[in-house]
Amino acid sequence: MNKIPECLIHPVSIKLIRSGHPWITPDSFSNRFPRQSEFIIATDDRKRPMALLMHDPYHKNVKARVWSTKFPFDREAQHFTASIQGRLDLAFEKRFQEAALKERENYYLVFGEADQLPGLFVLKLKDRVLIQFYTQFWNRYKSIIQTTIQEVFPEIKDENIWFQLRGETRELQKLPLNSNDTDRRDEFHLQEFGLQYLIRLGSSYDHGLYTDMSSIRHSLKKFIAKDSSVLNLFSYTGAFSLWAMKLGASNVTSVDLSPKYIEWLQQNLGLNPDLNSAQHQALTMSVDDALEKLIVEEKKFDFIICDPPSSSSDGEKRTSAIKAYKDLIRKMDKVLNPQGRLVLFLNTHQVTNQKFEKTIQENLAELKLNYKLAMRLSLGQDCPTLKGFPEGSYLKGLVLEKL
Numbered sequence: 001m002n003k004i005p006e007c008l009i010h011p012v013s014i015k016l017i018r019s020g021h022p023w024i025t026p027d028s029f030s031n032r033f034p035r036q037s038e039f040i041i042a043t044d045d046r047k048r049p050m051a052l053l054m055h056d057p058y059h060k061n062v063k064a065r066v067w068s069t070k071f072p073f074d075r076e077a078q079h080f081t082a083s084i085q086g087r088l089d090l091a092f093e094k095r096f097q098e099a100a101l102k103e104r105e106n107y108y109l110v111f112g113e114a115d116q117l118p119g120l121f122v123l124k125l126k127d128r129v130l131i132q133f134y135t136q137f138w139n140r141y142k143s144i145i146q147t148t149i150q151e152v153f154p155e156i157k158d159e160n161i162w163f164q165l166r167g168e169t170r171e172l173q174k175l176p177l178n179s180n181d182t183d184r185r186d187e188f189h190l191q192e193f194g195l196q197y198l199i200r201l202g203s204s205y206d207h208g209l210y211t212d213m214s215s216i217r218h219s220l221k222k223f224i225a226k227d228s229s230v231l232n233l234f235s236y237t238g239a240f241s242l243w244a245m246k247l248g249a250s251n252v253t254s255v256d257l258s259p260k261y262i263e264w265l266q267q268n269l270g271l272n273p274d275l276n277s278a279q280h281q282a283l284t285m286s287v288d289d290a291l292e293k294l295i296v297e298e299k300k301f302d303f304i305i306c307d308p309p310s311s312s313s314d315g316e317k318r319t320s321a322i323k324a325y326k327d328l329i330r331k332m333d334k335v336l337n338p339q340g341r342l343v344l345f346l347n348t349h350q351v352t353n354q355k356f357e358k359t360i361q362e363n364l365a366e367l368k369l370n371y372k373l374a375m376r377l378s379l380g381q382d383c384p385t386l387k388g389f390p391e392g393s394y395l396k397g398l399v400l401e402k403l
């Protein structure tokens, strides 16, 4: 192995790495890292080596990720392949010990930085595995990752291993890279908490079920009472709608702008004959329009789930979910029964939990609405988070009870 270049990093990066943050963003220091080097040894202002970095000169926002802060770094780099295997095994072991994961066929085997495998996410989807790279760095380690997975899960066949490059340029990296192989069957069903879902790996960027929300779905169980009426806003393929029906909701309304996702939701309903689809109503329209319509019709719900995309555009201007919340809350309140509950999600690392909660409390105060915080929601179980790394804690939610 060639000698690994030692590079001084930005004073802020020095501080962040010391507090457990594993990313180096573009700056006048990281932009000068030698482009051809796979690894970089980061040094502090006194030229002392402080971390071994995985280098990604092509990434727009994350130029390097911390692999190790354990000295000596050239040895850490020499043992890199063995360390990948060790870290993968450790991540799998954690999942085997998590009893709750037995209730679903979809879970994360590896959750990036929090499993000490920066930018690498591995999803188990029934008898398939989806390997997601958030940095091109991992490209040359594809086969070692695949082999390690198949050693632990020998039942997973080669044609059931999928690779996807995710992150910055969504449009270019839409589908798993090998989704066009002729021997691949990209559509299948999997089970979560006794419900069947249709998964399509070869049809869009996301495959039909948000696994990072599975543990949250489970934790909402105690709030969805039998015979309650439920409104699921930004429903996507209907995971929360089906879950509410399974828990005994007497009627569920799902709203999504996309005909494709509403059609997918209907297919999911069809896969679960024990659910009474007559108790479900789908509205293919914007959430704004749907709320206006429901207000005019004087509809009332006991439980409302609101999970907007982090930002959306009406063709002219882009609005962030956090900014849109005040108006959404005003409208949702009009269709929520007394003692009813609102579940508000925010899916971005750019707003911290504290900021989100504060903004929502301010919205409620400005609207003169009286709600009590019943629960805070965050990533859990198979989706661990890392102290000092807010980018990894992107998903947050609040359950509010109407007083």
Ligand SMILES: C[S@@+](CC[C@H](N)C(=O)[O-])C[C@H]1O[C@@H](n2cnc3c(N)ncnc32)[C@H](O)[C@@H]1O
Pocket (backbone or CB within 6 Å): 209, 210, 213, 234, 235, 236, 237, 238, 239, 240, 255, 256, 257, 258, 261, 285, 286, 287, 288, 307, 308, 309, 312, 347
């Ligand atoms: C983050 S996903 C919701 C995921 C869903 N809650 C789940 O757990 O499966 C956002 C969804 O909002 C839909 N969407 C985006 N803007 C919308 C709007 N203005 N009105 C209705 N739906 C919208 C998208 O089509 C997408 O399905």
